[in-house]
Amino acid sequence: MALLRTVIQDTHQKLEAAGIPDARLEAEVLVMNVMRLPRQSIFAEQDTEVSEQQQAALDAFLERRYSREPLAYILGQREFYGISVIITPAALIPRPETEGLVEQALFMAMMGMESTDLTIADVGTGSGAIAVNLAIHLPAAKIFAVDVEDSVLDLAAYNIRAHGVADRVTLAIGDLLDAVPEPVDLIVANLPYIPTDRIPTLQPEVQKEPALALDGGPDGLDLIRRLLIQAEDKLKDNGIILLEMDPDQVPVVQELALKHFPEGSTSVDKDLAGMDRILTIYRQAPE
Numbered sequence: 001m002a003l004l005r006t007v008i009q010d011t012h013q014k015l016e017a018a019g020i021p022d023a024r025l026e027a028e029v030l031v032m033n034v035m036r037l038p039r040q041s042i043f044a045e046q047d048t049e050v051s052e053q054q055q056a057a058l059d060a061f062l063e064r065r066y067s068r069e070p071l072a073y074i075l076g077q078r079e080f081y082g083i084s085v086i087i088t089p090a091a092l093i094p095r096p097e098t099e100g101l102v103e104q105a106l107f108m109a110m111m112g113m114e115s116t117d118l119t120i121a122d123v124g125t126g127s128g129a130i131a132v133n134l135a136i137h138l139p140a141a142k143i144f145a146v147d148v149e150d151s152v153l154d155l156a157a158y159n160i161r162a163h164g165v166a167d168r169v170t171l172a173i174g175d176l177l178d179a180v181p182e183p184v185d186l187i188v189a190n191l192p193y194i195p196t197d198r199i200p201t202l203q204p205e206v207q208k209e210p211a212l213a214l215d216g217g218p219d220g221l222d223l224i225r226r227l228l229i230q231a232e233d234k235l236k237d238n239g240i241i242l243l244e245m246d247p248d249q250v251p252v253v254q255e256l257a258l259k260h261f262p263e264g265s266t267s268v269d270k271d272l273a274g275m276d277r278i279l280t281i282y283r284q285a286p287e
């Protein structure tokens with residue numbers, strides 16, 4: 001039997017040799033996960049023995065990681081905006097930049113709208129990560145979480161139940177806003193926005209995520225374009241749309257949004273890397 005410190009070093013070296021980015025961090029996360037220990041206890045547990053069973057479980061994880069299966073699929077969960085979200089390969093792994101979308105939605109819901117009694121649509125909900133967080137932080141809101149893919153809705157349903165917000169989040173299957181039964185105050189959408197021909201150039205891990213969650217058509221904007229059309233009927237007069245996208249798509253969507261909502265206005269927020277990432281579209285320009 002080996003000690004935890006040795007197993008971490010060994011795992012680090014194996015991951016590095018396999019060309020896995022952030023090998024040290026991943027080694028710590030994987031080893032602590034098979035040991036069922038919190039990562040912050042890593043120093044206190046340096047001399048803990050790793051059993052043969054635990055080493056076998058770690059080896060099985062490593063085999064999957066060598067084939068570039070994303071870490072979140074192997075662990076079956078991901079932290080997102082302070083909560084743990086269960087993840088399966090049916091769904092996109094929630095990204096740190098999408099936390100900015102949640103943050104902007106909460107800011108708008110708390111500061112930018114007339115009431116807190118809001119109706120919100122999370123379009124393309126995937127794992128439900130956005131909808132769950134909005135429900136946790138906005139206890140008076142009614143949320144519709146929509147996806148076109150059956151298998152992700154099962155996962156979203158699990159996450160919604162696990163976080164105790166099932167009474168306020170309604171899941172629906174359908175194309176974009178089609179399944180949302182009433183006009184909403186806020187539309188929050190992280191829809192697929194990668195141009196089709198860029199997908200084969202992405203990291204191998206990303207290519208293991210569902211194509212339906214990534215592929216936004218020739219210029220990446222197929223779904224956003226259709227969402228803006230549908231929003232004309234489904235967004236209330238003082239409603240707001242929040243969209244995540246790539247920086248070079250922002251000016252295109254800004255122009256498009258103002259064609260659909262000529263009395264509106266837009267603003268842009270950056271992600272942690274300082275790139276334009278979140279577009280806010282006001283149906284009516286604020287005074």
Ligand SMILES: C[S@@+](CC[C@H](N)C(=O)[O-])C[C@H]1O[C@@H](n2cnc3c(N)ncnc32)[C@H](O)[C@@H]1O
Pocket residue numbers: 091092093094095098123124125126127128129130146147148149152174175176190191192193212213214223
């Ligand atoms: C980029 S993922 C976002 C998942 C999750 N909201 C997140 O941020 O982690 C996009 C999601 O949109 C869904 N989707 C794709 N086309 C759709 C459509 N026409 N109507 C509704 N959802 C769609 C996909 O199944 C996928 O779950």
